[in-house]
Amino acid sequence: MIExxxxxxxxxxxxxxxxxxxxxxxxxxxAVISGHSGAGKSTLLKLVAxxxxxxxxxxxxxxxxxxxxxxxxxxxxxxxxxxxxxxxxLLFDRNIFENVMLPLSIAGFPPREAAxxxxxxxxxxxxxxxxxxxxxxxxxxxxxxxxxxxAVVGRPNLLLADEPTAHLDPETARDVAQIFRDFHQVGVSVxxxxxxxxxxxxxxxxxxxxxxxxxx
Amino acid sequence: MMAWLHxxxxxxxxxxxxxAATPVNTLLSLLAIGIALALPAGGQMLVxxxxxxxxSAAPTPQISLFMALDATRAAASEIExxxxxxxxxxxxxxVPREDTLARMxxxxxxxxxxxxxxxxxxxxxxxxxxxDDAPAAMxxxxxxxxxxxxxxHVQLDSAWVRRLDALLKLGRTGVLLLGLLLAxxxxxxxxxxxRLQVLxxxxxxxxxxxxxxxxxxxRRPFHYFGVLQGLLGGAVAWVIVRLAALWxxxxxxxxxxxxxxxxxxxxxxxxxxxxxxxxxxxxxxLGASLSLQQHLKD
Numbered sequence: 001m002i003e004x005x006x007x008x009x010x011x012x013x014x015x016x017x018x019x020x021x022x023x024x025x026x027x028x029x030x031a032v033i034s035g036h037s038g039a040g041k042s043t044l045l046k047l048v049a050x051x052x053x054x055x056x057x058x059x060x061x062x063x064x065x066x067x068x069x070x071x072x073x074x075x076x077x078x079x080x081x082x083x084x085x086x087x088x089x090l091l092f093d094r095n096i097f098e099n100v101m102l103p104l105s106i107a108g109f110p111p112r113e114a115a116x117x118x119x120x121x122x123x124x125x126x127x128x129x130x131x132x133x134x135x136x137x138x139x140x141x142x143x144x145x146x147x148x149x150x151a152v153v154g155r156p157n158l159l160l161a162d163e164p165t166a167h168l169d170p171e172t173a174r175d176v177a178q179i180f181r182d183f184h185q186v187g188v189s190v191x192x193x194x195x196x197x198x199x200x201x202x203x204x205x206x207x208x209x210x211x212x213x214x215x216x
Numbered sequence: 217m218m219a220w221l222h223x224x225x226x227x228x229x230x231x232x233x234x235x236a237a238t239p240v241n242t243l244l245s246l247l248a249i250g251i252a253l254a255l256p257a258g259g260q261m262l263v264x265x266x267x268x269x270x271x272s273a274a275p276t277p278q279i280s281l282f283m284a285l286d287a288t289r290a291a292a293s294e295i296e297x298x299x300x301x302x303x304x305x306x307x308x309x310x311v312p313r314e315d316t317l318a319r320m321x322x323x324x325x326x327x328x329x330x331x332x333x334x335x336x337x338x339x340x341x342x343x344x345x346x347x348d349d350a351p352a353a354m355x356x357x358x359x360x361x362x363x364x365x366x367x368x369h370v371q372l373d374s375a376w377v378r379r380l381d382a383l384l385k386l387g388r389t390g391v392l393l394l395g396l397l398l399a400x401x402x403x404x405x406x407x408x409x410x411r412l413q414v415l416x417x418x419x420x421x422x423x424x425x426x427x428x429x430x431x432x433x434x435r436r437p438f439h440y441f442g443v444l445q446g447l448l449g450g451a452v453a454w455v456i457v458r459l460a461a462l463w464x465x466x467x468x469x470x471x472x473x474x475x476x477x478x479x480x481x482x483x484x485x486x487x488x489x490x491x492x493x494x495x496x497x498x499x500x501x502l503g504a505s506l507s508l509q510q511h512l513k514d
Binding site for chain 2: 049051072075076077078079083085089090091102103105106107108109110111150
């Protein structure tokens with residue numbers, strides 16, 4: 001569950017990225033945050049992942065007030081989230097298997113159990129036969145699928161994606177969107193920030209306009 | 217517990233991979249650390265050898281006590297009793313004046329001179345081994361012995377002990393100073409290596425943080441890297457010192473023979489070798505910690 005309670009976010013020197021944002025996303029929901037470039041979509045996701053702290057109001061994720069968390073508690077919050085970034089943030093000096101293994105190594109999973117989970121995640125995104133390849137050998141769509149596999153390998157209850165279909169051709173974008181819908185079908189809460197909400201016609205839409213919620 | 221062990225094993229493996237990933241840089245860093253540590257380690261080896269040489273080449277310092285020329289044998293006997301009861305005296309050997317005269321007569325070039333003397337010019341004497349052969353303790357004992365009745369002169373053979381002691385103190389201080397300076401150098405080398413590592417691994421650090429890595433998880437491979445680099449640098453230093461000892465052994469042995477000394481240059485012993493490796497590892501870890509404190513604030 002995600003709850004924004006009258007949240008504002010201001011960057012120096014006084015730029016308002018979000019203003020009085022107030023909404024709630026229930027467990028198991030598929031939600032799309034849309035809006036023009038600079039509307040505050042990425043900032044909103046950063047607040048959920050505690051990458052940024054709100055300037056006002058409260059962000060509650062899985063029952064925890066993110067702004068009140070101590071620094072040492074933030075990593076444990078993030079381990080329960082699956083994060084997919086617009087620029088994927090893959091490690092290009094590690095192969096596909098090692099990239100997906102990273103969250104499990106961080107969480108201290110036993111190697112055998114972790115390897116099983118990695119292969120299951122790669123199977124779900126159709127990359128199981130390429131686990132030894134380096135990310136540089138993948139196409140843009142495949143790299144995005146790899147990023148999704150890394151996000152879901154820890155079996156989070158909340159999957160956050162920031163423009164996961166940016167820079168992808170329409171067909172690949174539809175494939176990637178379908179993967180998110182598949183995870184939603186099995187009970188994972190999915191929040192996608194996207195410039196193209198039509199890829200998720202069955203999702204709840206939260207529209208941001210200049211940092212404020214225009215429609216929810 | 218198992219998760220913690222897995223994470224340490226992974227961090228160690230990652231540190232080893234990073235060391236192996238840039239072999240030339242690693243080799244140069246290890247050489248720099250090795251040479252820096254070889255200087256104080258070599259100095260320590262030389263000081264230890266000098267101590268061994270001093271103890272084997274020179275007898276235990278002694279005190280010679282001379283009675284007055286007209287002192288009776290009874291007076292000498294009383295002094296002997298007092299010496300035996302003195303806690304500062306380890307052993308005392310009485311040398312009768314007749315024995316000294318006989319020995320001098322037998323000595324080459326002195327026999328004829330002594331023959332013409334009207335009477336025995338030598339006094340009864342004692343040769344004393346002190347309990348404590350430290351120069352200060354010996355001087356205190358000599359002062360005490362001078363106050364004994366019928367004692368004419370007390371000769372303290374401590375000048376050479378003092379000189380040797382001063383030389384060894386100087387040597388030890390020099391090694392310590394060199395060690396401290398080069399320890400700072402090792403910390404600086406590790407500090408800089410870790411700084412570069414943090415810069416090159418910035419993307420991985422950022423991703424790991426976003427995926428839920430704690431500060432400990434992120435810092436751990438760098439700590440292992442610093443400790444391993446220090447340890448391997450220490451091993452290089454040990455090899456350098458060992459090779460130097462092998463190289464110097466023959467000429468030093470030759471020199472010792474010319475002075476009729478039974479001396480062989482010994483390499484670093486086990487304790488010093490362990491201390492060298494441990495100090496190198498600790499300093500490497502310290503350099504890594506300082507660097508991470510500076511460069512991994514956020």
